Amino acid sequence: xxKKALYNLTYGLFVIGAAKGxxxxxxxxxxxxxxxxxxxxxxxxxxxxNYTHDLLLEGKKCAISVLGENVSMDTIRHFGFQSGSxxxxxxxxxxxTAQNGAPYITDGAISYFAxxxxxxxxxxTHTIFIIEVDEAENIGEDTPITYAYYQKVKKGTSPKNAxxxxxxxxxxxxxxxxxxxxxxxxxxxxxxxxPVCKQPRSVFVKL
Ligand SMILES: Cc1cc2nc3c(=O)[nH]c(=O)nc-3n(C[C@H](O)[C@H](O)[C@H](O)COP(=O)(O)O)c2cc1C
Numbered sequence: 669x670x671k672k673a674l675y676n677l678t679y680g681l682f683v684i685g686a687a688k689g690x691x692x693x694x695x696x697x698x699x700x701x702x703x704x705x706x707x708x709x710x711x712x713x714x715x716x717x718n719y720t721h722d723l724l725l726e727g728k729k730c731a732i733s734v735l736g737e738n739v740s741m742d743t744i745r746h747f748g749f750q751s752g753s754x755x756x757x758x759x760x761x762x763x764x765t766a767q768n769g770a771p772y773i774t775d776g777a778i779s780y781f782a783x784x785x786x787x788x789x790x791x792x793t794h795t796i797f798i799i800e801v802d803e804a805e806n807i808g809e810d811t812p813i814t815y816a817y818y819q820k821v822k823k824g825t826s827p828k829n830a831x832x833x834x835x836x837x838x839x840x841x842x843x844x845x846x847x848x849x850x851x852x853x854x855x856x857x858x859x860x861x862x863p864v865c866k867q868p869r870s871v872f873v874k875l
Pocket of ligand 1: 681693694695696697698699713714715716717718719720721744747748749750751752753818824825826827829830831
């Protein structure tokens with residue numbers, strides 16, 4: 669199998685928010701697609717390692733924000749490279765709550781869809797959720813971002829839990845566990861601080 673053929677599949681980029689009671693969280697996904705129109709139904713694939721997965725499985729409610737090309741890389745790092753099991757990602761980030769209680773982000777997003785889980789399919793590492801949409805709105809003017817634009821123009825990468833993760837393109841060096849920045853060096857100096865989020869050397873993990 670030539671896995672490079674997978675590079676020619678196209679996707680958008682989204683933040684999916686889930687709610688279970690008072691608990692709320694959100695993460696980046698590239699796997700939202702419309703699968704039927706009557707009723708409007710989407711599917712998403714979410715890794716079982718993600719905190720969002722458990723909230724979605726148990727709470728059965730979500731809101732999906734469609735990201736625009738001008739979304740900041742800080743937003744992608746914030747929702748795509750750290751887990752809500754360790755930090756409250758929504759605490760200081762501009763967001764709204766859909767009628768079903770699920771959060772959607774407003775910075776960098778151009779539309780949102782809120783809905784409930786109709787079906788799930790266990791596919792091993794990920795669960796596919798079938799979402800029936802109850803609410804949808806346009807909230808921004810930007811062009812929707814594609815995964816190719818994210819990679820080629822914004823020079824973005826995907827972490828392990830993304831289905832598009834490709835170990836063969838993984839960089840060598842150290843990754844900041846707070847913001848996802850990768851420093852491509854053999855060793856980090858003792859007084860090193862992350863050039864993006866200013867965290868100390870101790871938060872870096874070797875790749
Ligand atoms: C570009 C990009 C695409 C991603 N796509 C997916 C995806 O489709 N499904 C998924 O489960 N995780 C995906 N991820 C990974 C999650 O966003 C990441 O594991 C996140 O830290 C999970 O956060 P949580 O534990 O708070 O849910 C993607 C991340 C990035 C940066």
